[in-house]
Amino acid sequence: MTLLSKSKAIFVRLLFGAHGTLAVVALVNITGFQWFFLAECLVAVSLLETFVTLKVNKHAEWKWFLPSVFLYLLWIVPPIVLLESYAMDYRHFRLDLSDTGRCFVDFNDACVSQNGSVIYVEDGGDDLSNGVLDQTTYDYARHYALVFQQTMMLVLIGGRWLGPKGALTRDQLSQLLLALTGMAADMLEFVTETVKLEETACNYLLIYIILGIWAWSLLQFTLGLTATKQKKSRVVGPSPSINPITSIATCCETEMWALMVSVIMQDGPYLTMRLYIMFTVQNFGQTMIFFTAKNGILFLLQVYRLYVVIIERRRAGRKGRGREAGSEDEDEEGVFEIEEARTPTTPVDEF
Structure with a gap:
């Protein structure tokens, strides 16, 4: 340091x-x-x-x-x-x-x-x-x-x-x-x-709910969601056993965590609160409609991005498994050919 x-x-x-x-x-x-x-x-x-x-x-x-x-x-x-x-x-x-x-x-x-x-209020009054x-x-x-x-x-x-x-x-x-x-x-x-x-x-109830949602969203500043893991070089050898915890950590990469945190801690609660204010207290002001629409679009875009990341992750996993299977087949063929080359010829019958 x-x-x-x-x-x-x-x-x-x-x-x-x-x-x-x-x-x-x-x-x-x-x-x-x-x-x-x-x-x-x-x-x-x-x-x-x-x-x-x-x-x-x-x-x-x-x-x-x-x-x-x-x-x-x-x-x-x-x-x-x-x-x-x-x-x-x-x-x-x-x-x-x-x-x-x-x-x-x-x-x-x-x-x-x-x-x-x-x-x-005078002194002594209520x-x-x-x-x-x-x-x-x-x-x-x-x-x-x-x-x-x-x-x-x-x-x-x-x-x-x-x-x-x-x-x-x-x-x-x-x-x-x-x-x-x-x-x-x-x-x-x-x-x-x-x-x-x-x-x-x-x-009072609405004000405290608004302040509570605002305080909840501020907790995003305490999270370091941009720290990414270094890619490790692959070692040739047998494929390791699948660990559920490692699989979840690998699937939920930094981008996915950041998107889920934004949806859960900011855009989702903000959109819900604004919709509640619009339809419960009948506030359909121009500013309220604009910011509600903005939160709604951001919410949908983040959910769509989550879907894209998950699909791309699955495709990458399938391609990786396909390459591993192909490399294993090539290794088996190579071993088979080498073994055939080293097999001695059948001895000639002396009789």
Whole structure:
């Protein structure tokens, strides 16, 4: 392990820790949740993970799973979810004051003119909005939730780029970064566009399902799906016995794993959620239709690509078995000819 690899690994983890700490501080200042400073215990866990990674792994990074990215997500995602929940409490509070029964996300125009100024609870009164009675605080919560959602994507991509490559080649790393950029744009659009819809903004269940699907899709950043196995040279000899585990690992190559992960963790859940919003809450907006169609096309293309990869894999397996059978027949013929050549002639009868 070179000094440069160690320096990159330490720098990336410092970047993750600094950004996570900023999110924790912003959450505590906006909401007053002092107990959330306990999240800074992740500093000790991150230091332990850094020590183990640098001590054990010669590439200064793990191959299939990235613990540093997982710890960063544990650090940054809960503050974003709590800020969104905090803002939703205020929207419910204003919804209860409204005579129109509409759920507003922005209160600078229509909602303020209809409902007037914000009603503050006097000391000793009942808190009707779970502590969220200030529109300025609501605006801060929404603003910082969006800021941390955007900067988190930049930090994840930048950290993967600036960090040690591990066992990846430069070609694999470039492909990974391009894939992560496209994934990040789709994730950011999903969480920002669906949360601010009027039909979902005041629905606790839908908001938490949306945030849960978004957090689930973020786990893709913790997987190293571009690491490929080196092809081993074949050794002439008897064909080995078929191991079921080895057969499955060989069949499910990196491309198949990447496609299945994308279908299960992103495009499939995103498409399902958008279709649910369209047909359940009757939101047929132009933007919703476009992104639903985009997710549907991506989902179908990935399923089709999976089908193509499986078919090509089976064809390659049949050709390989055919070549092996042909080579075995040639070897048997050669042995037979050599044996005939070495067979002694029949001795002449002396009698």
